[in-house]
Amino acid sequence: MSVKGPAKEYLEALSDELRVGGRYRRRVLEELASHIDDAAERDQARGMSVEEAQRRAIERVGPVPAVAERFSTTRRLWRASACGRGVRVMAYLGAAVVLVCALAAPFTIRDSDGHLGLEVTAALIAAVALLLFDLWTPTSKRALTVLAGVVGVWLAAGVRLVSDGDVLFCVQVYGCVLAAAVLLSARRRLNM
Amino acid sequence: MRGEALKGHLDGMLLAALAAGPAHGYLVIESLREASGGDFDLPEGTVYPALHRLEQAGLIRSRWARVSGRRRRIYALTAKGRRELDERRGEWRRFAGAMEAVLEVGR
Numbered sequence: 001m002s003v004k005g006p007a008k009e010y011l012e013a014l015s016d017e018l019r020v021g022g023r024y025r026r027r028v029l030e031e032l033a034s035h036i037d038d039a040a041e042r043d044q045a046r047g048m049s050v051e052e053a054q055r056r057a058i059e060r061v062g063p064v065p066a067v068a069e070r071f072s073t074t075r076r077l078w079r080a081s082a083c084g085r086g087v088r089v090m091a092y093l094g095a096a097v098v099l100v101c102a103l104a105a106p107f108t109i110r111d112s113d114g115h116l117g118l119e120v121t122a123a124l125i126a127a128v129a130l131l132l133f134d135l136w137t138p139t140s141k142r143a144l145t146v147l148a149g150v151v152g153v154w155l156a157a158g159v160r161l162v163s164d165g166d167v168l169f170c171v172q173v174y175g176c177v178l179a180a181a182v183l184l185s186a187r188r189r190l191n192m
Numbered sequence: 193m194r195g196e197a198l199k200g201h202l203d204g205m206l207l208a209a210l211a212a213g214p215a216h217g218y219l220v221i222e223s224l225r226e227a228s229g230g231d232f233d234l235p236e237g238t239v240y241p242a243l244h245r246l247e248q249a250g251l252i253r254s255r256w257a258r259v260s261g262r263r264r265r266i267y268a269l270t271a272k273g274r275r276e277l278d279e280r281r282g283e284w285r286r287f288a289g290a291m292e293a294v295l296e297v298g299r
Contacts, residue, residue, distance in 0.1 A: 034216070
């Protein structure tokens with residue numbers, strides 16, 4: 001930055017107020033320095049002094065706290081959105097892996113009555129369905145759909161428990177649903 | 193016309209300003225001022241965060257370039273941005289037409 005005078009003071013104050021990382025901070029300051037130079041040059045060409053022209057350009061950009069707040073908010077939303085995209089990709093990849101494991105479970109897991117594989121499959125698919133259901137639902141209705149999913153799967157597991165007393169199956173379902181609910185809750189808390 | 197009246201239209205106006213070709217922030221502000229005959233007096237501190245937001249949304253892209261001896265961030269519309277602009281133009285025409293019809297009732 002080659003700026004001097006009031007512009008330099010303004011950009012230094014802005015740098016102190018910005019709540020953003022180094023690279024974005026440099027970009028913002030360089031862009032605004034260039035903007036103030038352009039605006040001041042135009043007014044100097046109309047006969048204003050350098051200092052007067054810079055003050056006018058700064059006035060048009062706006063007060064430091066308000067401008068810093070706008071950039072900081074923009075950056076915060078930008079990072080949240082990028083982070084959200086990453087988590088979403090990870091969630092899809094994780095869901096795909098779990099689905100493959102679930103489908104392979106009947107062939108790889110054997111127990112005395114021969115049903116454990118199928119039970120694991122059912123439990124894992126229930127958890128994946130819950131996750132995907134959450135990903136594809138609009139934010140406003142997400143809490144409701146997740147609650148409905150959790151209650152639905154728990155009820156199904158409860159009916160199975162009452163009908164044949166298969167405690168292992170219910171533990172699997174409860175565990176998977178609980179894990180999915182914890183993941184969803186963490187994602188929401190991080191505002192993704 | 194001050195910022196309040198332009199709220200909600202800023203993104204569309206910035207996309208429209210860049211439809212003519214790549215430009216840096218100061219040029220975008222100037223072109224909007226000229227295109228509106230001086231009526232659109234944008235608070236300049238709101239333009240850059242809005243440009244950054246549009247870039248994050250993939251509607252524009254930017255790069256550093258040296259123009260007239262000064263390093264500047266140059267913004268350009270993406271294909272997605274062009275589609276968004278077309279959509280906003282359509283929406284605006286419908287809105288303006290409907291508003292005109294409503295305001296003319298009883299004249």
